Amino acid sequence: MRVGIGFDAHRFEKGRKLILCGVDIPYDMGLLGHSDADCPLHALIDAMFGAAAMGDIGTHFPDRDEAYRGISSMLLLKMASDRLREKNFCVNNCDITIIAQKPRLAPYIDRMRANIAEVLGIPLLHVSVKATTTEGLGFTGRQEGIACLATVSIREMDEEVKG
Numbered sequence: 001m002r003v004g005i006g007f008d009a010h011r012f013e014k015g016r017k018l019i020l021c022g023v024d025i026p027y028d029m030g031l032l033g034h035s036d037a038d039c040p041l042h043a044l045i046d047a048m049f050g051a052a053a054m055g056d057i058g059t060h061f062p063d064r065d066e067a068y069r070g071i072s073s074m075l076l077l078k079m080a081s082d083r084l085r086e087k088n089f090c091v092n093n094c095d096i097t098i099i100a101q102k103p104r105l106a107p108y109i110d111r112m113r114a115n116i117a118e119v120l121g122i123p124l125l126h127v128s129v130k131a132t133t134t135e136g137l138g139f140t141g142r143q144e145g146i147a148c149l150a151t152v153s154i155r156e157m158d159e160e161v162k163g
Contacts, residue, residue, distance in 0.1 A: 004051025
């Protein structure tokens with residue numbers, strides 16, 4: 001068993017969609033980034049690569065590469081999972097915390113969890129997504145952007161998982 005921790009933050013930008021864990025959240029701003037700027041998935045991917053000692057998201061999917069411009073982070077998550085499998089690892093479970101003053105995310109958490117579980121091929125009960133605020137403190141409290149933390153455990157694949 002190995003454990004990884006990931007962190008990501010993106011600023012809000014008018015005229016962009018807000019996509020978190022593959023869910024399009026109705027809001028008047030989205031997150032700025034080279035890809036779809038899905039902050040919680042970026043933190044999760046970083047945690048996955050970290051747990052496997054494989055570098056970080058920027059190493060595998062650099063923002064200077066036009067192939068990743070506007071790409072869905074759900075696709076990046078699938079690609080990251082595939083790269084772990086190439087190294088004989090699979091995700092056991094994950095826990096994500098989304099830090100945002102607004103919008104209210106509780107109505108979307110179940111869909112976020114389901115999206116991640118499906119892409120990683122793990123049971124829904126092995127995926128946790130939570131949202132919290134900073135009570136008005138810092139850049140998230142001033143509603144300038146969103147920050148995310150992710151923790152993941154990975155394990156070496158046994159013959160049952162490989163097949």
